[in-house]
Amino acid sequence: FTSQYFYMALIVMGISILASGIFSKFISKPILKIKSSADELAQGNYDVHFEGKSYTEIEELAHTLNEAADKLGKVDELRKDLIANVSHDIKTPLTMIRAYAEMIKDISGDNPEKREEHLDVIVKETEYLDRLVLDMQELSKMQSGTYELNCSYFNIKEKIDEIVMLYQGLIDEHQILLEVECENDYTVYADEIKIGQVIANFISNAIKHSADGTKITIRVKKRKRNIRI
Numbered sequence: 001f002t003s004q005y006f007y008m009a010l011i012v013m014g015i016s017i018l019a020s021g022i023f024s025k026f027i028s029k030p031i032l033k034i035k036s037s038a039d040e041l042a043q044g045n046y047d048v049h050f051e052g053k054s055y056t057e058i059e060e061l062a063h064t065l066n067e068a069a070d071k072l073g074k075v076d077e078l079r080k081d082l083i084a085n086v087s088h089d090i091k092t093p094l095t096m097i098r099a100y101a102e103m104i105k106d107i108s109g110d111n112p113e114k115r116e117e118h119l120d121v122i123v124k125e126t127e128y129l130d131r132l133v134l135d136m137q138e139l140s141k142m143q144s145g146t147y148e149l150n151c152s153y154f155n156i157k158e159k160i161d162e163i164v165m166l167y168q169g170l171i172d173e174h175q176i177l178l179e180v181e182c183e184n185d186y187t188v189y190a191d192e193i194k195i196g197q198v199i200a201n202f203i204s205n206a207i208k209h210s211a212d213g214t215k216i217t218i219r220v221k222k223r224k225r226n227i228r229i
Contacts, residue, residue: 089132089200089201090132092200093125093128093132094129095170096122096125096166096167096169096170097125097126099169099170099173100118100119100125100169101122103118103169104119121166121169125166128200131193149190149191149194151189151190151191152189152190152191152192153187153188153189154188155186156186156187156188156195156220156227156229157185157186157220158185159192159195159196160180160182160199160218160229161180162196163196163200164178164180164203164218166200167200167204167207170207174207174210174214175212175213176207176210176212176213176214176215176216177215177216178215178216178217178218179215179216179217179218181217181218181219181220182220183220183221183222186220186222199229202218202229
């Protein structure tokens with residue numbers, strides 16, 4: 001009788017050990033998967049997916065981590081785009097500053113009027129570089145979702161003419177004929193600095209990818225309530 005209880009106790013103990021092993025594996029498997037995915041996320045893999053099955057708490061944890069990974073991925077993509085854009089934008093003003101400095105040194109040094117004109121371009125290009133640095137500082141605002149456009153009313157034709165003047169040295173150097181076709185002095189409501197950067201990029205790319213003697217035309221047209229450039 002005693003031996004019977006002993007064997008029953010052994011069987012119950014064995015079943016308990018087996019059940020606890022299976023149960024612990026059932027619980028630990030999704031946790032280990034989440035840990036593995038978290039390690040990948042820590043290595044910079046923002047495409048990682050967290051799987052949480054079995055228990056509600058684990059599913060909620062996986063859902064929260066997936067949202068975090070998605071947000072981190074968007075922030076990282078935004079950071080890369082901003083750095084790429086600023087790196088692209090910064091080359092043109094540096095080229096312009098160098099070109100006009102050389103022009104002052106070789107050509108306009110003894111011509112007060114031309115020298116002042118070329119120095120004005122250099123000053124404006126350094127101001128543009130300063131705005132690009134501010135763009136980098138605004139990255140933190142973009143990440144936090146507090147970034148706002150500084151919109152105001154301004155004359156788009158005057159803005160285009162101002163930017164064209166900055167590129168006049170390169171335009172003359174490549175013997176490019178640049179024309180601005182604008183029927184009226186349109187007033188627009190936008191972020192003047194950002195729009196200026198967009199227009200400057202278009203003009204810069206047009207000059208870079210055009211042969212010497214090419215004609216470049218900038219057209220400004222009204223389309224219902226919008227202005228198309």
